Amino acid sequence: MTATEPARPPALTQVRLHDAFWSPRLEANRAHTLPALYAKLQEVGALDAYDLPEYAKKGITIPKTHHVTPQMWWDSDVAKWIEAASASLVTHPDAALDAQIDDVVERIAGAQQPDGYLNTYFTAIEPGKKLTNERDWHELYNAGHLIEAAVTHHQATGKTSLLDVVERYARFLAGVYGTGPGQRPGYPGHEEIELALLRLYHVTGRREHLDFARYFLNQRGALPNYFETEALARGDDPRDFWAGTYEYMQAHVPVREQTQVVGHAVRAMYLYAAMADLAAADGDAALRAACERLWADLTRHSLYVTGGLGPSASNEGMTRPYDLPNDTAYAETCASVGLAFWARRMAALTGDGAYADVMERALYNTVLSGVSLSGDAFLYENPLESDGTHRRWAWHACPCCPPNLARILASLGEYVYAVSAREVTVNLYASSTLRTDVAGHRLTLTQEGAYPWRGDIHLSVELDAPATFTVRLRIPSWAQGATLTVNGEAVDATPQQGYAVVTREWRSGDRLDLTLPLVPRRTYAHPAVRQDAGLVALEYGPLVYCAEGLDQDADLHALSLPRGLALSARFDPELLGGVTIIEGDAVADTVGGDDLYSAAPPSTHPTRLTAIPYAVWDNREPTPMRVWLRETVR
Known part of the structure; x- marks a missing residue:
């Protein structure tokens, strides 16, 4: 089934939000997240890194011991900040922020090389390794985020200063990668540039960007695998690949043949978002069918109730169907942001509200849990259970999630309609x-x-x-x-x-x-999800709930909800900025002695449950948390 006509998100300038739920989060994003991110980018040297290529232009190689040594993904973090800050200008014009963006854009333009290439690390630190390892490094990924930043910057301000830079860069890359004489039949290890090029096409109307995106998607997974050819060219043994499988970056088979969501979760979401966009642009039935198969696999086998995905820390991604551990859930914030990207495109492509249901689940739960109510502390991983030691942080060695959160929140209007x-x-x-x-x-x-x-x-x-x-x-x-x-x-x-x-x-x-009738409801996992056997989750509208220890009179692991007993919802304007809580009668195991094991089952005593939205957990003192609670059959 298809929608009656193709749909697109409205322009940023066409939507204004004045919502009691979202506005405080968007204001915290504008007033606290954006300045905090800019300060960190200054502190670590990510902004100063754009000045280093000036030395390279003079033939001076910057040693790795320099006081600013760019990381391979720094350019992407700066780009996401530009995108978020630009989107913020649409609803809150700010001359100082506008000037700050202009300054960063000017520094980026100054770092661009004469041939159009633009990457601080490989220009200033290791110029001899430029474009030699797309499997492991992040040049095309960085380019993609820079392109997305330029599109949003142009849409928000009407300026072309960054758009001109990325169009030069895209033309340079299109000359390097392709199937023509002298070109490399390559593609990125970390997907992102594909969806960025499609956004660039939609804003400029230039089919060269559509064609380049189509090339990257069509080439992915083709034989001989480019990553093996590339490894041999730089003198490496392809068998020494640290991830062990090209499933890690969804390059194991061509995209139209893929049937299961595998590998690194963020990479997968960015890839599938681009596939859906291209399917819409080209009317590509095979590409759409692949998206629908992959969606069915994810939502039927591997999606957390919170809209998180990717249970494993070892590959930041997928394992096997129904493997959904709670306390060790990785569920990277960026993966849920990427899921929202993909879901929005699938809803537009198919006209099916089931995709928007999942988009809403991700936005109201794991995306929001990734940032504190204050807007200046973040989660990389989003577990569904914690002993109280999993806390937010101000910065991370790989700080991809905070600016990703900032840009999706700043552009939320594009998701409403x-x-x-x-x-x-x-x-x-x-x-x-x-x-x-x-x-x-x-x-x-x-x-x-x-x-x-x-x-x-x-x-x-x-x-x-x-x-x-x-x-x-x-x-x-x-x-x-x-x-x-x-x-x-x-x-x-x-x-x-x-x-x-x-x-x-x-x-x-x-x-x-x-x-829309709103009542507390109980949700149960498929029996194959062994980690949730005998457990129940609570929901209210789009929100998944959790219990934090400081709200209970019993330890969370000792508490259980009797099946069938009614639950009630009550709005508490004083709690966590004003939230609806779920309350109900519960029972708790009673400790009967000091013995580690006993022949007698524990006795129980009545208690009360108070549950809060998962989106606002870990905004108070350290305390245990659980989404999935024990349930007692009476």
Whole structure:
């Protein structure tokens, strides 16, 4: 099944959020995360690294003992900061921040080499190794993030200063990589440039960028494997590959033949997002089918209830179906950000709300858990259970997650809606205003509500003239019994591919009122997930809940919920910035003595459970946490 027409996210400038749930997070992102990231990039030398290539232009090689020694991925962190800061300017014009971005862009432009190449590490530190190890190093990955930064910078400010730089760089790379005479049939070990080139194509309309992205995707996994050819060219034995398998970077078979999500989770998500974008641009049925197979594999076998993915630290990624440990869950924040990228594109490609359901799950849970309420402390891994020692940090040896969080939060408006010539789709419920053209007319759609704490959502229509078009409102899979009225009259809310669909002649003043029933609900894992056998998770709307030890009168491992007992929800305006908590009667095992083992089962005593959204865990003092709780059958 397909959507009636292709959909695209609205431009950053077309959406304004004024939402009670999201606005505090977006303000913390603007006021605290962006300055904190910039300060760290200054402190570690990532910004000063753009001055080092000036020495290289003069023929001076910078020794590794220099006071600033770039890391191979520093360029990507700077680029993501530029992208996030640029998006922030759309909703909060800030002359000082604008000037700060301009300064960084100027330094980047100054570091670009005469042939268009741009990478601080391989220009200043190891110029002889430039473009010799795409399997392990990050040149094309860095280039991709720089391209994405340039696209957002241009969309937000109208400036072309960084766009001109990345177009030169893209043309240089397109001359290096390809199947023509003198070119290398290579592609990146860490995917990212593919989706970046597609974004560059959409903003410039230049098919050379579409063609280059298509080349990278078509070449991936082809035989002979480029990474083996590349290793031989630099004098290495391909069998010495540290990861042991090209599944690690999804290069084991061509992309259209892939059936299982394998390897490094972030790389996989970036790859699949690009595949979905190209499938939409080309109408490529085989590429779309591959995306749908991979999606089914992930969501049926390997996705955490929180929207996290990649249980293993050893490969920062996937292991085997149904392997979902809780206390050792890696679930990298960047992977859930990438999942949201992929899900948004799949929802637009197929018109199916099931993809937007997962996008919402990732955004409201693992993405938000990755940053503190204050906006200046972060998680790389997002476990579903902790003994209280897993805490947020201000910086990391590989600080990819904080600027990734910053850019997705700053561009959240792109995820709320999707638009096409004769349709407006509402994917997320957040108080906001969309201004766009539909059916040849200017539309302002205003959304109001208190989601996710309450399920009553109101949308009002303003038009320059009456117009006939379709409004699609997502009905989440958990929302049983949703109701919808238009101008006070009930209309059919039965989901069509996950959306209530209303096609009519709309006029200014028309109003839609959607009600999504919100009650606490219990969720159980597939029996093959051995780590969750006998356990239950709690959800409320899009939010997954957890228990933190400081809210309970019993140890979390000793506490259990009797099956069938009712749970209640209550909004607490004083807790964690204002959250709805879930409460209910529970029982706890009682310690009967000092013996490590006993022939007698433990006795129990009644207690109460208080659960908070997983999105806000670890924002108080150190304390144990669990998502999956024991359940007692009475």
